[in-house]
Amino acid sequence: MDSMLIFTAAGDRVQVLTQLCTDPDRIRHCTSFPVELRRAIEDVMDRPITWVDARRDRGPQFWVFAPAVFDGERASASMAWWDRGAFTFGCRGGADLAFRRIRGAWSAVEGTAWTGCADGA
Numbered sequence: 001m002d003s004m005l006i007f008t009a010a011g012d013r014v015q016v017l018t019q020l021c022t023d024p025d026r027i028r029h030c031t032s033f034p035v036e037l038r039r040a041i042e043d044v045m046d047r048p049i050t051w052v053d054a055r056r057d058r059g060p061q062f063w064v065f066a067p068a069v070f071d072g073e074r075a076s077a078s079m080a081w082w083d084r085g086a087f088t089f090g091c092r093g094g095a096d097l098a099f100r101r102i103r104g105a106w107s108a109v110e111g112t113a114w115t116g117c118a119d120g121a
Contacts, residue, residue, distance in 0.1 A: 012060050012061070013050055014048075014049055014062070014063055015051075015062040016049050016063045017051075017064045017065070018033050018053050019032060019064075020034075020066060021065075022066055024065060024078060025080045033051075033065070038051065060084065061081055061082065063079060064080050064081070066079065073100060075098075076097065077096070077097050077099070078095065078096040078097070079095055080092070081093055090117070091118075092116060093113065094113070095111065096112050097110070
């Protein structure tokens with residue numbers, strides 16, 4: 001589910017936080033990123049990943065994932081990202097996906113994505 005949030009074109013290395021955060025936009029309420037999920041993300045990525053404990057200001061684009069939330073026949077996943085310099089005048093964004101169990105398999109049924117850039121970016 002988290003891997004479906006990744007819809008960027010192939011490119012440079014990215015930084016991914018080594019924790020899952022229930023509030024990825026603000027990088028709050030975080031716990032360890034399971035090794036199995038790390039491997040799954042690496043398997044679907046079209047670019048190299050640097051796993052980091054904190055955002056490096058001079059590093060590549062930075063991604064934070066939330067844990068998938070399951071509620072019976074529904075589930076959701078989300079993530080946030082920051083470009084280089086996003087805390088000064090770069091761009092940042094995120095995505096949310098909702099899933100439903102259809103004929104025994106999880107299927108994406110709706111989603112939203114957002115991007116914002118400060119003046120001058």
